[in-house]
Amino acid sequence: MKAAVYHGPGDIRIEERPEPEIEEPTDAVVRITHTAICGSDLWFYRGEEDHEDGARVGHEPMGIVEEVGDEVRHVRPGDRVFAPFSISCGECEFCRKGLHPACVNREFLGPHGRTGAQAEKLRVPFANGTLVRVPDRYADDEDALEALLPLTDVMATGHHAAVSADVESGDTAVVIGDGAVGLCGVLAARRLGAERIIAAGHHEDRLELARKFGATEVVSARGDEAIEEIHELTYGGANHVLECVGAESALETAANVVRPGGNIGYVGVPHLESAGFVEQLFFKNASYTGGPAAVRNYAEELMEDVLQGTLDPSPIFTKTVDLDGVSEGYEAMDDREAIKVMVDLDE
Structure with a gap:
């Protein structure tokens, strides 16, 4: 065969x-x-x-x-x-x-x-x-x-990110990543009843699909600019963050935009040289849960x-x-x- x-x-x-x-x-x-x-x-x-x-x-x-x-x-x-x-x-x-x-x-x-x-x-x-x-x-x-x-x-993985981030009806969720998993994370957050879904990525065509899937706002900036924009949209960060990439930059972004006491659902396969973002989670008392769906x-x-x-x-x-x-x-x-x-x- x-x-x-x-x-x-x-x-x-x-x-x-x-x-x-x-x-x-x-x-x-x-x-x-x-x-x-x-x-x-x-x-x-x-x-x-x-x-x-x-x-x-x-x-x-x-x-x-x-x-x-x-x-x-x-x-x-x-x-x-x-x-x-x-x-x-x-x-x-x-x-x-x-x-x-x-x-x-x-x-x-x-x-x-x-x-x-x-x-x-x-x-x-x-x-x-x-x-x-x-x-x-x-x-x-x-x-x-x-x-x-x-x-x-990918759909089950996006759902796992939303569940791990504790998304419920009426919540604001931030989805990091505009690949297939991130887009499915948008679908999952909408399915679980999120009122606002902010999709962060770098490709306009994918962010347009994110809107069709239920994203209420999109962020196409990178690095610190993206973090600042998400903070402005959420008045200081979100309680529910879906990390759907696994790259070090995506993990750092997630750690920067989660609110103290909030939840990050991570499902991107981690590929990083430094786990420095964990210190932020520690001092925010933020939950970091997920893994393979x-x-x-x-x-x-x-x-x-x-x-x-x-x-x-x-x-x-x-x-x-x-x-x-x-x-x-x-x-x-x-x-x-x-x-x-x-x-x-x-x-």
């Missing part, structure tokens, strides 16, 4: 790999129909993470179950499913607490793990605890599927809203490629020519 493979910074190739097979009775094999390229994939694409040459890439799968192991009960061959970026058993202490990315059997998809979702097929360990079944009536509804695909990561914990409630038409993150996909075009998709995201790229294997 074909699969996207990492061969160093800027070098993603489509190569032949053995087709996956059932190895454990809890496995499922899924034929991938849709996947995506994530902003977090750009860290290794740009050489800011080290991974083994030949590692499989991609962590946002949707497809059709082809085969299941003897102990798989939640899905069967022919079901339309999607999966989070991390494997979880659904039974351990942490899964029961809704902390699926901390599962004792955790395994990340993509180069952090053993396999990748930008491929024709995928073996999914612990299928009962990992796979999310799409209701049959929507299994071939392309519009619904494109709206559900972001639930594999518990996608499996949020999946059903978010899917319900998508399928009833009250949540639609699909506009974050501004470019679509087939599997052979994955390298082109990485280039487009790296050059900021696309917010997020969908990979349609049925195209």
Whole structure:
């Protein structure tokens, strides 16, 4: 089968790999129909993470179950499913607490793990605890599927940022970052009832989409100028800040604009040389919570809203490629020519 493979910074190739097979009775094999390229994939694409040459890439799968192991009960061959970026058993202490990315059997998809979702097929360990079944009536509804695909990561991650920042009805929320996660953070804050949502980013087209998603104000300045502008808009800072980038500058901005006693929900994968921003949080008594989104914990409630038409993150996909075009998709995201790229294997 074909699969996207990492061969160093800027070098993603489509190569032949053995087709996956059932190895454990809890496995499922899924034929991938849709996947995506994530902003977090750009860290290794740009050489800011080290991974083994030949590692499989991609962590946002949707497809059709082809085969299941003897102990798989939640899905069967022919079901339309999607999966989070991390494997979880659904039974351990942490899964029961809704902390699926901390599962004792955790395994990340993509180069952090053993396999990748930008491929024709995928073996999914612990299928009962990992796979999310799409209701049959929507299994071939392309519009619904494109709206559900972001639930594999970025929509659930944006929601996790809003939940971690303790956003509730009537609140003012600041969203740091205008990538797919930040834009989904705007959607999540609106869904949770925020009255004001200030989106901070550097790209006018993305900030315009943020407005369409529910941002009441946008900030396009950088550095100290952005911090000053957010302070002016919020009369001294916000109690609810969503950090959706992970870069040192974004973390510093979040620490500067959160009010004393406020909450930062951080979901950007941290890439920083100094953690000096933590001192500000300490003296502000501000909460700093987040981490990898518990996608499996949020999946059903978010899917319900998508399928009833009250949540639609699909506009974050501004470019679509087939599997052979994955390298082109990485280039487009790296050059900021696309917010997020969908990979349609049925195209």
